[in-house]
Amino acid sequence: MKYEVDLTQMCPATFAFHVIGGKWNLPILALLSEEGPIRYNELKRRLNGITGTTLTHCLKDLIDYGIIHREQYHEVPPRVEYSLTPSGQELVPLIEEIVAWGANNIHALGGQKV
C-alpha cells in the first residue's frame, strides 16, 4: 500500500495514526474495550504513571475524533463515564491483533529497553 503521510493533513491514514498513536491512546482504548463505561478516576488508577493533565488531554482528543463518548450524570456528586463510540468499538478487534502481535514478537526485544 502507498501512504501519504502528512500529519498536518487529515486523511484516512493520518486520522488513524492520530487515534492510535500517542503514548497513552492505545492503553486508554484497550481499557475502555474491556470495561464498558468507566469513570475518570478508575481510568487514571489503571494507567500507571499518567498525569491528570495528560489523561484529560487524551480523553478530549479521542472525544473530538469521535472515538469515545463522555456521559455526565447529574447526580450529587456528579458522575462522568467514558465509553467507546461505534467507531471506537470497531477498533477492538484491531487492538486485540496488536496485542497478539506483541505476544508473538516480544522476543525481538533486546532486553534493555523499557
Next chain:
Amino acid sequence: MKYEVDLTQMCPATFAFHVIGGKWNLPILALLSEEGPIRYNELKRRLNGITGTTLTHCLKDLIDYGIIHREQYHEVPPRVEYSLTPSGQELVPLIEEIVAWGANNIHALGGQKV
C-alpha cells in the same frame, strides 16, 4: 480481553503499545512497509514536520525494539538504509487494517481537529 496496562513493565500489550504508539512510529513503519530499504533523508523528507532529532530518536527506539534494521554501507559518502525486520514485516497487514479502519471511520471526526 483483559489488559494489564503498565508502561513501566514490558509485557506483550505494553511492548506492542510502545512500538505502535508515539506520534511518528506508525508513519515511519507505514513508509518502511511500502518502500523496502529507505535512506534517512528520504524518510525525513516524506515525514512532513518531523525534526532530525525526533526521527533519529524514533529510529533508535524501533531498532532497540527489534522492529527495524539499520544497514550501513561503507561507501564514500557513507550510505545508511533502514528496513523492517521479520517482526516489523508482521506488522504490515495490521497497519493496512488500521488505515482501512481510518477510511471507514474518518466520518466520526467532527471536522475541527487536525
